[in-house]
Amino acid sequence: MRFSRSYPHSALPLYKEFSKPTLTYRSSRQILIIGLAYIILILILINLFHFLPYHKSKYSSIKNLDYSFIPPNPSHSDLQDLVIVAGHAIFLGNGLEKVEQDDNWILEDFQKGGHVRTFLNHIKKGIELAQQNTKALLVFSGGQTRPAAGPMSEAQSYYTLAQKFNLFSAEENSHLIIDRMTTEEYARDSYENLLFSICRFREVTGHYPRNITVIGFEFKRKRFLDIHRAAIKFPLDRFTYIGIDSTGVRSNTVKIDNALEPFRHDIYACHSGILRNKKLARNPFRRRHPYYLSCPSLSDLISYCPQNPTSIFPNKLPWETS
Numbered sequence: 001m002r003f004s005r006s007y008p009h010s011a012l013p014l015y016k017e018f019s020k021p022t023l024t025y026r027s028s029r030q031i032l033i034i035g036l037a038y039i040i041l042i043l044i045l046i047n048l049f050h051f052l053p054y055h056k057s058k059y060s061s062i063k064n065l066d067y068s069f070i071p072p073n074p075s076h077s078d079l080q081d082l083v084i085v086a087g088h089a090i091f092l093g094n095g096l097e098k099v100e101q102d103d104n105w106i107l108e109d110f111q112k113g114g115h116v117r118t119f120l121n122h123i124k125k126g127i128e129l130a131q132q133n134t135k136a137l138l139v140f141s142g143g144q145t146r147p148a149a150g151p152m153s154e155a156q157s158y159y160t161l162a163q164k165f166n167l168f169s170a171e172e173n174s175h176l177i178i179d180r181m182t183t184e185e186y187a188r189d190s191y192e193n194l195l196f197s198i199c200r201f202r203e204v205t206g207h208y209p210r211n212i213t214v215i216g217f218e219f220k221r222k223r224f225l226d227i228h229r230a231a232i233k234f235p236l237d238r239f240t241y242i243g244i245d246s247t248g249v250r251s252n253t254v255k256i257d258n259a260l261e262p263f264r265h266d267i268y269a270c271h272s273g274i275l276r277n278k279k280l281a282r283n284p285f286r287r288r289h290p291y292y293l294s295c296p297s298l299s300d301l302i303s304y305c306p307q308n309p310t311s312i313f314p315n316k317l318p319w320e321t322s
Contacts, residue, residue: 070294072206079180080135082201082209085126086193086216087142087154088119096164106146118246122215123162125244129213130177137209139200141184141193145282155183186289188282190220191269194228195302199295208318211238218243219259227263232301233317267312270305 089111093104099120102112123140130138140162142154149157159181184200187193194214201209212234214224221243229239266272269279292299297318304313 070203072202073204076137076180076205077207078135079137079201079205080210081133081137082197082212083126083129083133083136083138084193084197084212084214085122085138085140085158086190086214087140087158087187088115090146090149090152090154090157091161092149092152092157099161099164106149114246118217118244119158120161121244121246123158124165125215125242127162127165127177127181129215130180134180136180136213137201137204138181139184139197140181141187141197141200143186143188143283144285144287145188147284151285153183153185155185155187159183186287186291188279189269189275190216190223191228191231191263192279194224195232195298196289196291198232199291199298199302203294211240213240213242215242215244217259218245223260223263227260227267231267231312233313234319235321238319264310266309268304268306268309271309 089108090106091099091104092106093099093101098104100116102116105111105116105119107115126138126140130136140155140158142158144151144153162181163178182200182204184193184197187196194212198208198212216224221241224241225236225239229236262272262274263269266275269275291302295302300315301313301317306313
């Protein structure tokens with residue numbers, strides 16, 4: 001016998017009333033979850049908004065940084081021309097009596113037997129040009145390249161010799177010439193002699209040079225004029241190279257020093273194993289230069305290493321005319 005369950009008509013609304021809270025709870029939970037998701041998203045965006053500019057300014061925007069805490073020398077702000085003497089060895093002697101003897105220098109084997117006199121002539125020529133041009137800054141360039149010399153750099157060695165020579169005694173205002181001499185102590189090859197000396201000029205004066213004169217070996221003339229100068233796109237009519245060789249220097253120096261060919265095929269010296277290994281060997285104390293910070297408008301050029309080793313830096317540089 002079956003009994004049918006029947007509900008009075010008045011009970012039906014009660015069922016509906018019980019079902020409403022269940023639907024409302026589910027909807028509220030979904031709304032709460034969506035709301036929390038929006039809040040979390042907003043918080044993430046706010047944090048990114050505040051963090052990314054800091055991250056970019058701290059690590060990525062080197063070009064916008066400046067050595068405002070080490071301002072240029074006000075007395076040198078009117079200097080316009082850069083004279084570079086590229087270093088090649090380190091003098092460790094105490095006096096000038098035996099300055100031309102190889103034993104007082106730390107030399108490579110191929111530099112012995114005549115090169116020392118050439119180094120001294122480079123120094124003398126640089127001082128001569130600084131004496132003739134009161135708007136010139138003389139920079140001796142060369143890093144701490146020899147382990148046996150300790151912290152003594154090629155540049156510091158040349159600077160010390162320039163002082164010891166007392167070549168300024170004939171000048172009434174000799175102290176003014178000494179004041180326009182400085183060192184660049186991070187360069188490991190001839191390209192860095194040029195580029196880093198330009199940065200050193202900016203550190204001292206607050207601007208880039210109008211004219212550049214480089215003093216070095218005659219057999220490196222093409223390397224500087226045709227490769228290094230072209231690599232930084234410095235105008236040819238404002239660039240001078242003075243080559244000085246001493247008589248008696250062995251003719252096979254060009255082959256030993258690889259004066260031209262490696263740089264011809266690797267303009268920025270960042271691909272060739274020969275050039276990279278030389279730079280590594282010439283930095284035994286693993287020093288790092290500061291020019292990304294003190295020379296911000298050249299930071300991209302300093303780190304430029306194109307996939308094509310002969311591609312010239314594409315961006316505009318400070319000395320390029322519009």
